[in-house]
Amino acid sequence: MNSAPDSSIETILERMRAGGGRITKKRIRIVQVLMQFEHPASADEIRQKAELPETDLVTVYRNLEALQGIGVIQRIPLENGTQLFELTAPGEHYHHLICRECHQAERLDLCIGKEVLGRAKAHGYSQITHVMEVYGVCKDCDSDS
Amino acid sequence: MNSAPDSSIETILERMRAGGGRITKKRIRIVQVLMQFEHPASADEIRQKAELPETDLVTVYRNLEALQGIGVIQRIPLENGTQLFELTAPGEHYHHLICRECHQAERLDLCIGKEVLGRAKAHGYSQITHVMEVYGVCKDCDSDS
DNA sequence: TTAACTAATGAAAGTAGATTGCATTAGAGG
DNA sequence: CCTCTAATGCAATCTACTTTCATTAGTTAA
Known part of the structure; x- marks a missing residue:
């Protein structure tokens, strides 16, 4: 194995x-x-x-x-x-949740690879990759302001 | 109306x-x-x-x-x-399918806003936005090479 | 209309992140 | 140990974008 x-x-x-x-x-x-x-x-x-x-x-x-x-x-x-x-x-590959203030990034357990691949192929594209990142303000930074 | x-x-x-x-x-x-x-x-x-x-x-x-x-x-x-x-x-807001060669971008009818929002809130984040773009090589550029 | 106030503009300089050119250093194979 | 060439460091360059500041031109009120 x-x-x-x-x-x-x-x-x-x-x-x-x-x-x-x-x-x-x-x-x-x-x-x-x-x-x-x-x-x-x-x-x-x-x-x-x-x-x-x-x-x-x-x-x-x-x-x-x-x-x-x-x-x-x-x-x-x-x-x-x-x-x-x-x-x-x-x-x-991973996606992330990134704080707009302190730029800390944590991994997000979420991927839309399959849907994306299907769509892209339907449009005639090859060698597909995708980028997905989520931005927000984390708890710490939110309480600072 | x-x-x-x-x-x-x-x-x-x-x-x-x-x-x-x-x-x-x-x-x-x-x-x-x-x-x-x-x-x-x-x-x-x-x-x-x-x-x-x-x-x-x-x-x-x-x-x-x-x-x-x-x-x-x-x-x-x-x-x-x-x-x-x-x-x-x-x-x-929209997401796109972008050709890595000619940089043409077409709109993709696909959004993962809801899942993303839920996850991000669960992590304690506010003011959530997200970025998602799909890259590939379009038909025209693929046949050129 | 015209005067006055100030937002918008353009030219030039500046910035940050990343890349390139080239001489020097140092892995790896013989 | 020698040789070949990949890897490194420095300096210069590049690209996309931002800032500064003097000038121009919308806008409002007289």
Whole structure:
């Protein structure tokens, strides 16, 4: 059993290696940081948490792109045009409830993938993906104001 | 009958006036352009179509913000961080099927507002909104490649 | 009409997030 | 250990959008 790929750090790094990628200290650290985060995080948050004396933002972005390429992270485009990144189980993807004030994001157990896929195909589209994010003001931020 | 606010240009301009806004030529033209567009459009597309010898992009952005303020347009955040704008019937909002190649967007008759609202409230959130967009490659672009 | 008030506009500069070019560094295979 | 080239860091660039401020032009009242 367990024939599905898992998302342990070894598996992820092995997948990068298989694609011709190298296993560098920064890369390992960035994957570790992604695994530690409970919430989707921005490239800069990831860079700060990595604290390998210093990692350039550009390196974070390039690694995030590589990780997206092998399908282990997803990008979450926000209302304001920025993006967050989150490790996902293979073949999965998540939606979020995001506070408009403090930008905390929690995972929402809700997906409309099937309906969406059917509709999109009916319109003649291929390679379908979808983005869905819910915005609001969380309890804490609401009581502050 | 017809007690709901309509979205004719006169009504929209009247609503702006009511909020202390002025009715300028550029503003009228921008609203007209929005009404002509069948697809959600970028600020720059709107500016180009306005062709009042020249309208500064900044003016387009400011008007779009004002229009959003009175609830007659919605912003559509894209995967790549940019945004499109679309006139919406009062109290309505739409989702789209967007081609990743040519960026054409068509309206999708599908909304998950109710489920989303329930979930978000259960998490203690208020002032809930949601974003949902579906991406794919349209027939035309698919055959090109 | 005209005068006066102030919202709207445009030009230019600024900002934030993300990307690109290029020289340097450092994994990985032989 | 040597070589090859992917990965990195720095600086410059880009894009979409925002801010500042002087000027223009709706609007209201005289």
